[in-house]
Amino acid sequence: MDRRAFIKKTALAAGSGILYPRISLCKPFQSNVKSRVVCVTNLSEPNITDHVLTMLDKGMCSLFDCANPVEAWQKVVNPGEVIGLKVNCLSGYGSTHPILIEAIIERLNEAGIRKHNIIIWDRLSTDLEDGGFKIQDQKNNVRYIGNEVLGFHRDLQVFGSVASLVCNTIVRECDCIINLPLLKDHSIAGLTMSLKNMFGAIHNPNKYHLNTGDPYIADVNMLPSIRKKIRLHICDAIEAQYEGGPSFMPHWRWPMNSLLFSADPVALDYYGWQIIDAKRIEMGLKSLTDVGREPTYIATATDNQHRLGTNDPNKIELVKLI
Numbered sequence: 001m002d003r004r005a006f007i008k009k010t011a012l013a014a015g016s017g018i019l020y021p022r023i024s025l026c027k028p029f030q031s032n033v034k035s036r037v038v039c040v041t042n043l044s045e046p047n048i049t050d051h052v053l054t055m056l057d058k059g060m061c062s063l064f065d066c067a068n069p070v071e072a073w074q075k076v077v078n079p080g081e082v083i084g085l086k087v088n089c090l091s092g093y094g095s096t097h098p099i100l101i102e103a104i105i106e107r108l109n110e111a112g113i114r115k116h117n118i119i120i121w122d123r124l125s126t127d128l129e130d131g132g133f134k135i136q137d138q139k140n141n142v143r144y145i146g147n148e149v150l151g152f153h154r155d156l157q158v159f160g161s162v163a164s165l166v167c168n169t170i171v172r173e174c175d176c177i178i179n180l181p182l183l184k185d186h187s188i189a190g191l192t193m194s195l196k197n198m199f200g201a202i203h204n205p206n207k208y209h210l211n212t213g214d215p216y217i218a219d220v221n222m223l224p225s226i227r228k229k230i231r232l233h234i235c236d237a238i239e240a241q242y243e244g245g246p247s248f249m250p251h252w253r254w255p256m257n258s259l260l261f262s263a264d265p266v267a268l269d270y271y272g273w274q275i276i277d278a279k280r281i282e283m284g285l286k287s288l289t290d291v292g293r294e295p296t297y298i299a300t301a302t303d304n305q306h307r308l309g310t311n312d313p314n315k316i317e318l319v320k321l322i
Contacts, residue, residue, distance in 0.1 A: 034317040035264035035310050037271050038062045039237075041322050042257045052238070052259075053103040058321050059234070059261040060107075070110045076232050077176055079112030084119045084174035084229075088182050088197050088236075089131030094248035096180050096236045098132045100259070104178070104234075105142060120144045121169045123200040145169070152203045153225075160219035160305065164202035170225050177230045179265070183237040183256065183272050185245035185280075189213035190288040190295035192246050193272045194233045194265035195221050195308075212293055218301040221265065221308055233268050235260035242279040254279065266301045266309025267316045273298065 040059040042051050060072035077083055085104060087096035101120055108118060116139055122128050125135045125146030136144045150173065152165035170177060181197035188209045189196055195217050199205035202223075208216030221227060237260055243252040256275075262268040273295055277287045288294050301308040310316060 034315050035267035036063060036262060036317045036319060037264070037267050038261040038319045038321065039271070040259050040261070041320070043322050052097070052099050053106065055259050056100070056103045056107065056234075059259050062319050062321060063261045063263070069107055073107050073111035076178070077108065077111055077113055080117070081113065081175040082117045082119065082173055083108060083113055084121055084169055084177045085180055086177055086197060086200065087120060087122050087128070087131065087133075087180050088192075088200065089122045089127040089133070090200070091184075091246055091248040093130075093132075094182070094184075094239065094241065094250075094253065095127075095131030096182060097238055100180070100234075100236055100238070101133075104180075115142045116140050118142045119169060119173060121146065121167075123147055125149065147200075157223040157225060159222040159224075161215055162202075162208060162219035162223065164204055164220065164223065166223055166225045167201050167203075170201055170229060174229060177226075179230055179233045181233070181235050183235055183240040183260070183275065185241050185243050185252070185276060185288075186293075186295075187245060188293070189217065189297065190293035191269065191273050191276060191298075193235060193269045194262075195269055195297065195301060198226055198230075201226055212296055214295075214297040215300045217297040218306050218308065221301065222306055227308075230265075231263070233262050233265050235268060235272065237272075237275075240275070240279070242276050242283065243285060264309035264316075266298060266311055268309075269295070269298050269301075270311040270313075271316070271318065 038059045040055045042055055057069040060069045064072040064075050066072040089095040105118055128144055128146060133144050147167040150168035153168050153171040156163055157166055179194055179197055181193045184192050186192040189212050198220050202220060237256045237258040239253050240256040241253045260268060298311050302311050
């Protein structure tokens with residue numbers, strides 16, 4: 001099937017009125033079910049940005065066992081919902097790629113989500129601008145906003161060692177959050193990926209970096225408004241960074257040319273940790289554990305108090321596609 005026929009077929013599926021069962025991370029992880037992690041890598045094309053949509057489609061179809069990407073997206077979202085895309089733009093140039101966001105918006109539109117029901121957001125509007133996004137807050141189009149635009153909900157949310165205000169983008173505006181982290185070293189927490197990306201949703205993340213972020217990172221992801229609305233994690237690993245994060249350090253970055261997908265943030269972060277450690281060793285550096293930055297919050301996120309996912313390789317189904 002050529003691209004034009006493929007797009008026509010998926011568009012017809014989107015307009016059929018079928019509501020596919022959507023996924024949710026509200027329920028505790030079930031130990032008898034394997035968590036699927038999909039890694040799509042482009043090894044053959046020199047310009048990766050021209051092929052992000054193809055990589056996105058491959059990953060979504062594999063993650064949800066679907067024949068076409070629109071059907072896969074319809075398992076995540078339903079028409080009429082407001083969808084928030086949580087990007088990571090803290091380090092400016094080394095941010096979630098705008099081309100990936102454009103591809104996701106295209107597929108969300110085909111799955112029945114209108115543009116005015118899509119919000120691209122991060123900690124601050126200036127962070128978004130540094131990451132190459134243009135701030136836009138018009139009701140009839142995709143919105144690009146920082147947390148300061150809508151502020152934080154006044155009710156304190158508490159879990160374990162964390163007590164925080166959660167941004168109104170999550171609490172009041174969005175029905176569903178799609179988490180779009182980066183694959184990157186972190187000078188304190190060891191790794192910043194799916195779980196750590198939710199620090200951008202609270203008003204006081206500066207309080208929660210002690211002890212490599214353990215148990216704080218896991219606890220933040222248990223705050224009710226966050227836990228009940230995140231349905232999918234897509235990690236931008238087009239370029240990854242194995243040292244010096246979270247700041248942008250180009251001499252410690254490499255073109256991994258990949259996108260990583262999972263509904264389980266713990267399994268995804270565990271896999272990302274293995275990638276970072278392997279690259280560190282390849283480049284002559286010690287592992288995160290050996291330098292005292294093991295991301296122990298990943299294991300904490302699996303315990304009986306959290307049950308956010310699994311870090312057991314025997315319970316992770318890893319799918320690699322090229």
